[in-house]
Amino acid sequence: MLGSTIINHRQHVGLQKLSALAEITRSSLGPNKNYKFIQDDTTGESTLVCSCFRILESLELTCSVGQVVYETIETHHRVYNTGSGCLLFLAGAWSHAALECLHRGISVRHIISAMSEGMEICLNVCRQCSISIKRREVSELCPFNVSTVKDSHAHQQLTPRASERPFNLGPQKKLKLSRHFRESESPSISTIHASQLCSYEPFFPDIAHIAETLSHGCTDAMNLVVKASQMQSECNQQDIAFDVTKVVTCVLPGLVEEQATVLPGCVVLVPAEQASVAHHLKEQHLKVALIHGDLAATYRHLGYNRPKGIQSVSDRLDLSRLSKEDTWMEKVVTLLLNLEVNVILVSGVASEKVIECCWRRNILVVEKVKASILKAFAVSTGAIPVTYATQLSKHCVGTGLKVSIWRDLSNNDRKRGTAVNITTDGLNCGLVTVILTSSVHAKLQTLEDQFWACAYRLHWALKDKALLPGAGVTEMVCIQHLQNEAEHDIRNPTESNGVSSQQNKPRTPANPYRDVVLTLMADGLKDYICTVMVNTGVFSKVGARAAVIQHLQDYHGTVGDVAAKFSQLFLHTDTCYNATPTSVESSETPAIKTYDNLCVKQEVWRKALDLVFLVLQTDAEVITGVDRKTNGAQEDLMFL
Amino acid sequence: MSRVVKKSPSVCTDLPLDNTDICNKLSLLKQLLISCFGPAGRLKQIHNNIGGRVISTSTSSVLLSALSSSQPFINLIRTSVLNHVSRFNDCGLFTAILCLTLLEQAKQSGLRRNVSIIVNKHLLGLCTSYLQGQNCGCKVKLDFCSSQYFITLAFSVISSKPACVLTEPEALHISKLAVQAFLLTVPCNNTGVARLGKTLTVCVEGHPVLDSAVFPGLLVDMPDIFFLNAENLHGRSLCTVLFSASLAGDLCELGDGNIELHGDADTDSQILDQLLELGKQVVQDGVNLFVCQKVIHPVLQQYLRGQSVTVIERLGISLMESLSQLAGAQPVATLHTRIPPKAYGKVKELTIKQFGSKTMLHIHPSGESAICTMILCHRNDTMLSELKVVCQKTEHVLRLTLREPCALMGGGCTETHLAAYIRNKKTHCLGIFCCSQTEYLLGAEGFCRSLESVAAALDHKCGNSLTDLTHAHYWTLPADVVEDHMENSLGVCGCGLVESCPSKKWTYLNTKYPEFSPAPVSKGTHLQVRVLDSFTSKLSGLQVAVETANLALDVQYIIQDTN
Numbered sequence A: 001m002l003g004s005t006i007i008n009h010r011q012h013v014g015l016q017k018l019s020a021l022a023e024i025t026r027s028s029l030g031p032n033k034n035y036k037f038i039q040d041d042t043t044g045e046s047t048l049v050c051s052c053f054r055i056l057e058s059l060e061l062t063c064s065v066g067q068v069v070y071e072t073i074e075t076h077h078r079v080y081n082t083g084s085g086c087l088l089f090l091a092g093a094w095s096h097a098a099l100e101c102l103h104r105g106i107s108v109r110h111i112i113s114a115m116s117e118g119m120e121i122c123l124n125v126c127r128q129c130s131i132s133i134k135r136r137e138v139s140e141l142c143p144f145n146v147s148t149v150k151d152s153h154a155h156q157q158l159t160p161r162a163s164e165r166p167f168n169l170g171p172q173k174k175l176k177l178s179r180h181f182r183e184s185e186s187p188s189i190s191t192i193h194a195s196q197l198c199s200y201e202p203f204f205p206d207i208a209h210i211a212e213t214l215s216h217g218c219t220d221a222m223n224l225v226v227k228a229s230q231m232q233s234e235c236n237q238q239d240i241a242f243d244v245t246k247v248v249t250c251v252l253p254g255l256v257e258e259q260a261t262v263l264p265g266c267v268v269l270v271p272a273e274q275a276s277v278a279h280h281l282k283e284q285h286l287k288v289a290l291i292h293g294d295l296a297a298t299y300r301h302l303g304y305n306r307p308k309g310i311q312s313v314s315d316r317l318d319l320s321r322l323s324k325e326d327t328w329m330e331k332v333v334t335l336l337l338n339l340e341v342n343v344i345l346v347s348g349v350a351s352e353k354v355i356e357c358c359w360r361r362n363i364l365v366v367e368k369v370k371a372s373i374l375k376a377f378a379v380s381t382g383a384i385p386v387t388y389a390t391q392l393s394k395h396c397v398g399t400g401l402k403v404s405i406w407r408d409l410s411n412n413d414r415k416r417g418t419a420v421n422i423t424t425d426g427l428n429c430g431l432v433t434v435i436l437t438s439s440v441h442a443k444l445q446t447l448e449d450q451f452w453a454c455a456y457r458l459h460w461a462l463k464d465k466a467l468l469p470g471a472g473v474t475e476m477v478c479i480q481h482l483q484n485e486a487e488h489d490i491r492n493p494t495e496s497n498g499v500s501s502q503q504n505k506p507r508t509p510a511n512p513y514r515d516v517v518l519t520l521m522a523d524g525l526k527d528y529i530c531t532v533m534v535n536t537g538v539f540s541k542v543g544a545r546a547a548v549i550q551h552l553q554d555y556h557g558t559v560g561d562v563a564a565k566f567s568q569l570f571l572h573t574d575t576c577y578n579a580t581p582t583s584v585e586s587s588e589t590p591a592i593k594t595y596d597n598l599c600v601k602q603e604v605w606r607k608a609l610d611l612v613f614l615v616l617q618t619d620a621e622v623i624t625g626v627d628r629k630t631n632g633a634q635e636d637l638m639f640l
Numbered sequence B: 001m002s003r004v005v006k007k008s009p010s011v012c013t014d015l016p017l018d019n020t021d022i023c024n025k026l027s028l029l030k031q032l033l034i035s036c037f038g039p040a041g042r043l044k045q046i047h048n049n050i051g052g053r054v055i056s057t058s059t060s061s062v063l064l065s066a067l068s069s070s071q072p073f074i075n076l077i078r079t080s081v082l083n084h085v086s087r088f089n090d091c092g093l094f095t096a097i098l099c100l101t102l103l104e105q106a107k108q109s110g111l112r113r114n115v116s117i118i119v120n121k122h123l124l125g126l127c128t129s130y131l132q133g134q135n136c137g138c139k140v141k142l143d144f145c146s147s148q149y150f151i152t153l154a155f156s157v158i159s160s161k162p163a164c165v166l167t168e169p170e171a172l173h174i175s176k177l178a179v180q181a182f183l184l185t186v187p188c189n190n191t192g193v194a195r196l197g198k199t200l201t202v203c204v205e206g207h208p209v210l211d212s213a214v215f216p217g218l219l220v221d222m223p224d225i226f227f228l229n230a231e232n233l234h235g236r237s238l239c240t241v242l243f244s245a246s247l248a249g250d251l252c253e254l255g256d257g258n259i260e261l262h263g264d265a266d267t268d269s270q271i272l273d274q275l276l277e278l279g280k281q282v283v284q285d286g287v288n289l290f291v292c293q294k295v296i297h298p299v300l301q302q303y304l305r306g307q308s309v310t311v312i313e314r315l316g317i318s319l320m321e322s323l324s325q326l327a328g329a330q331p332v333a334t335l336h337t338r339i340p341p342k343a344y345g346k347v348k349e350l351t352i353k354q355f356g357s358k359t360m361l362h363i364h365p366s367g368e369s370a371i372c373t374m375i376l377c378h379r380n381d382t383m384l385s386e387l388k389v390v391c392q393k394t395e396h397v398l399r400l401t402l403r404e405p406c407a408l409m410g411g412g413c414t415e416t417h418l419a420a421y422i423r424n425k426k427t428h429c430l431g432i433f434c435c436s437q438t439e440y441l442l443g444a445e446g447f448c449r450s451l452e453s454v455a456a457a458l459d460h461k462c463g464n465s466l467t468d469l470t471h472a473h474y475w476t477l478p479a480d481v482v483e484d485h486m487e488n489s490l491g492v493c494g495c496g497l498v499e500s501c502p503s504k505k506w507t508y509l510n511t512k513y514p515e516f517s518p519a520p521v522s523k524g525t526h527l528q529v530r531v532l533d534s535f536t537s538k539l540s541g542l543q544v545a546v547e548t549a550n551l552a553l554d555v556q557y558i559i560q561d562t563n
Helices: A013-028 A052-058 A064-080 A084-103 A108-129 A134-141 A194-200 A207-213 A219-234 A272-281 A324-338 A352-360 A371-381 A441-464 A473-491 A493-497 A499-504 A514-535 A541-554 A559-577 A598-616 B020-034 B060-066 B072-088 B092-109 B113-132 B148-159 B168-185 B267-284 B298-306 B317-327 B381-403 B413-429 B437-456 B483-490 B535-554
Strands: A002-006 A036-039 A046-049 A247-253 A261-264 A266-270 A286-291 A310-313 A343-346 A364-366 A398-408 A418-424 A432-438 A466-469 A595-597 A618-624 B011-014 B043-047 B055-057 B139-141 B198-205 B213-216 B218-221 B238-243 B259-262 B289-292 B310-312 B345-355 B358-365 B371-378 B406-409 B464-468 B474-477 B506-508 B532-534 B557-560
Touching (some): A013 A052, A013 A064, A013 A084, A036 A052, A046 A052, A046 A441, A052 A064, A052 A441, A064 A084, A064 B043, A064 B381, A084 A108, A084 A598, A108 A466, A108 A473, A108 A514, A207 A441, A219 A432, A219 A441, A247 A441, A272 A352, A272 A364, A272 A398, A272 A418, A324 A352, A352 A364, A364 A418, A371 A398, A441 A466, A441 A595, A441 A598, A466 A473, A466 A598, A473 A514, A473 A541, A514 A541, A598 B381, B020 B060, B043 B060, B055 B060, B055 B381, B060 B072, B072 B092, B072 B535, B072 B557, B092 B437, B092 B535, B113 B413, B113 B535, B148 B168, B148 B532, B168 B198, B168 B213, B168 B371, B168 B381, B198 B218, B198 B317, B198 B358, B213 B358, B218 B317, B238 B317, B267 B298, B298 B310, B317 B345, B317 B371, B371 B381, B381 B532, B381 B535, B406 B413, B413 B437, B413 B474, B474 B483
Parallel strands (some): A247 A432, A286 A343, A343 A364, A618 B043, B198 B371, B238 B289
Antiparallel strands (some): A002 A618, A036 A046, A261 A432, A266 A418, A286 A398, A466 A595, B011 B557, B043 B055, B139 B406, B213 B371, B218 B358, B238 B345, B345 B358, B406 B532, B464 B506
16 A cells, blocks of 8 residues: 655745754754753653754654765765764755755756756865865875875975875985974975965864864864874884774763873773783783684684584483583683683673683673774784684784783772773784773763764865865855855846857756856855854854955955955854863964865765755655555545 | 454455545556656655655656555556666656556546457557667667767766765766766677676776776675785686585584584584685685685685785675676586586685775786676765665666667657657558547547656656657746747757757647657757667567556456455
8 A cells, every 4th residue: 555645835834844854953063062952751861962963863763854964974974973963953054055046946957957056166265265274284195105204393394395296206316304304415306385375275283283273162172083093103114194994983971171192092991800800911922813703612704504403412421421512611721721812802791601711811892893803802812803812823913912900990880890902012903992081971882972073074074185174164265155156147137148159059048047046046045154153152143244244345256355354243152162272383374264175065065965955856755555544544645 | 262253355456547545546646756757756764654764856766666556446557667777777667657648548548448458569660660660760770880879878877866976077977977887897708608797897986986996807895804905806817616515613514404424523613624725725726815705714715824824704695706707717606526626716816995984805807897886975864775676777777778779869759759659650540440530549649748758757847849840849938937038048959969959849749739740950950969868678668658658558457365
């Protein structure tokens, strides 16, 4: 059985739903985010959420538009970890614009073609506004090792075009690759002073500075990111400034937030008995075995089908015989002792018996280790992960592992009592663990989200090798471009509509409503900027709007200026949410102190518009599996 | 105690086409499908009301599979169209809309059913022979020396599905990829039996469409990439063995029934020994790539890796066939016998490719293999799943050109052209039926109108549908245009091959116009055709639509068992 609803055209219900949904993200835009309680009336449970993604995750959206929205946000969040709020807000703002267009009788085709054009304009603005950070972080580009001398005071010496040179130049193969690395002699390439670079481009001395501009109000979280990246580059040979895939978080409730820190290697929580083993093993070079699966006699690898209908028979009664599990255990323990394994990292769980048995022989068993951690230790210790402990052999065992007790938390929780830090000595794998703490349990999720948002912002910035002016500046330029285009249409209606252009492009007749649609799209962005301004707490709703409009009028027609001056307007709000306003560099660095990610912004905008297009073009829902008897009363359903 | 439930009697519906309920449902279905038709069509959100996945689509194959009805009569038409779609993958909406319109027209004309059936059948024959004939005016011969027509054909299919949400450059990129993939699957060697290859599609969500790409060979998802030893992969030919049997080391082939086993017997280790024996043989035979469709026992994997053999497990049945074609290897179905030498195959090299979060192993063919992999990227899952369906459709459409190397003019032009042809032709073949002249003309008018209304269904802007009086192509006039400026606002026709000029005359569709023989477009035109339809699938769609309509007209009773 099947029903279908026809969505009324002029009052497109789907678009209304989308713009209503977007309202929930209004307060979570910008640096000052408000917490929200989401309470489940049936169970009485409640959660404290802060980001748009978590809000959507906690809501049970049953309508089809809601599900499409959630699906989009979820995918975006999984890949980018930042920008979900902006995505939903703009989807709402632009669906509002599309609704307005429908009200004015503009056809869907015209709305889509004009909005796509508007999007092209905005994406172009992003490309033009982006500021390269390439010169400072060329190191990322370098695929080979160059013998380098590390010089921590080298930031005055920069090579201007290292990245643009082909790497395989014969006589010029001595390249200077970043501020961190300087060759002892580089006769072929002249060096220039950083001050010279400063004169024509904003200056990013290092990752810490880039990170600071991307913190978006989460200074503490970003400090942890910077610490992690510093720790990675210290113990890293491969010249990668920040590898987000080798960062893991460990959340510890019950400690005050200031105790959050970054440790090399990984941190695991072990019960008290295991902690004593860790105590015993600290300060030693240890051997490690990695088990990919469970550590138990009955465990079988994935895809193994246990035979059904097998009965065991025996010709004699042998009570003294060991059980299968005991034989297995004996075999494994002997093997472990022979191989002198001290630590076993298990991705699954280990049976109680094994843990106890190992504990007595001072072997530390760590359960539920993430696959990524296992992988990192496999690389750094030379261990080869195996599925069954019986598979272990000499070349599977890794060496050079170190264990230390980070903190004893046993008064909180007997089961997960002690935080043990596992690292590799010497050459490290670049794996770092960020410990996030809070005395308020409900806040931990938010702290973790904030950390990952910051980490990914830095990650994408380094990957893009470019940044976008933040704090609404890019949006402001977009608004101006969109409005200019719209005005151009109004001033020269014949040019785009007339006969002459049609002969050139016979298939795409000019869009008569382009100016209206572009203006409405710009209004959506205005709404975004105003909301962010209101959320900073400095502006009232009216005040923010007035300031934005005033600013656009003041700098009417001069595209370049609007950016710089607007950032000044925003600047006094900037200091409000940056807990530690930069004091030292503020005289040297340009006025803009907040930056955004290029690729993230572009993707967010495109995805927001995609959502609007998907919903806008939908005119009916087809609901499968509807029973006529139960749903027959619903008048808006038609049955097929 | 058992209870006897009285069976309720079967429900019999007399003359289903006269039944109001069925007619309402038919017109609802028609409305639903028409609104999906063409590049400006509207999407439908399909979901199950209890929070299942939402699909946004306007593709007939997805839509019709979801639209099951309680009414067998509706399902009759639906199944018939779905059957066409499963064979040709294209023109599903065209078929369904034409069929439903034919039914409606037959009802409106008030003709006796058998008269309608005879007339429809005759006109279908007229259409088919015209389309297949040499002097067909709406057909384009495809030239295999240039990819232009193929890209146009692919572009027409891809851009006709708005749920993919593609910009024009993106749609063009995907069209080019589709053609590239198609060309890669056509084998070049002339010797022996030529066998078309296969395109495998891998979807990567969350990445820009322009990152999509086509590679010759196979790309296999490798979640455990870290087991791969990069040194083993580089540029040398690899001896390959494929297993279709499970190497998990379990007793899966036992079947039902109980087995008694001695307590000391360890079946697991015995099977494992056998697996290792197999491993030894494979290593002796110099195998470098060991692939299993199902699971491989970890111990065997460890052994093989220790012997620097690259191991791939859980390949899945869909990739298995392609890989065996690529490597020229025969999948081994048992582990109990020695592997015959001819079962081994060869691949050129293995490389690692990264697409977003996916790490994939690229298996390069050693010779020419006609197997290729298409990586499709899109920003979200809804659009990606539609894109995948559309790409498969495009592949099929391109393949059909090998059977019949021509295409029909798209954008509604073929339909109006055919209608004009029949209007002109019908007067020449009067008096060959067992029906009166008036009846015949009435039936033919209904047939032509049905064809024209399929063309008109492409327009969703409430504009006006026109046809010109020379070539009988399809044109649309925006609703807000005054008739004086008609030739300025018309631009080009639906397929893009005819340009408006002051000497041209138009008429609104579904109005009476003087009969004329539609002229083919002169070869000298400087315009490029912009929309092409698949010849084979449109022809079949036409036949299926008319035959289904005739069948439906022929139904006297519907007997439904309600128990």
